[in-house]
């Protein structure tokens with residue numbers, strides 16, 4: 476059993492695994508009790524398991540735990556709280572951007588990373604950027620999510 480020290484949402488945690496290739500997603504769910512990143516496809520194809528690793532959107536289902544030792548992982552839970560949501564979460568709430576919400580880690584975290592690096596990005600720019608990484612939503616809520624990301628990009632949520 477190996478121990479991997481990882482900063483998860485601002486707290487240092489020791490993730491343990493027999494196999495260094497254990498998917499990060501499994502350990503975030505089982506050992507840190509996170510509910511934000513979801514198991515969708517398990518193949519890196521849908522984005523439901525997205526987290527930020529050192530600020531970079533990454534698919535935790537295809538990220539091995541050994542590859543995140545010493546790094547910082549941020550999930551939806553690390554952005555804000557129900558009582559004090561992050562502005563991008565507030566934008567998703569105000570636009571009613573989610574239906575079931577299962578996929579939302581992908582659009583929120585890919586969107587946040589892109590918009591924070593490109594403040595004021597337009598709808599087309601955001602759409603193009605997110606289109607480079609498949610983000611599947613079975614509820615077909617993409618256009619409402621895009622509305623929320625535009626709101627965040629324009630700084631219209633606090």
Ligand code: FES
Nearest residue numbers: 515516517522536
């Ligand atoms: S569950 Fe990871 S990309 Fe689908």
Ligand code: FES
Nearest residue numbers: 574576612613614
């Ligand atoms: S809101 Fe249901 S899968 Fe996207």
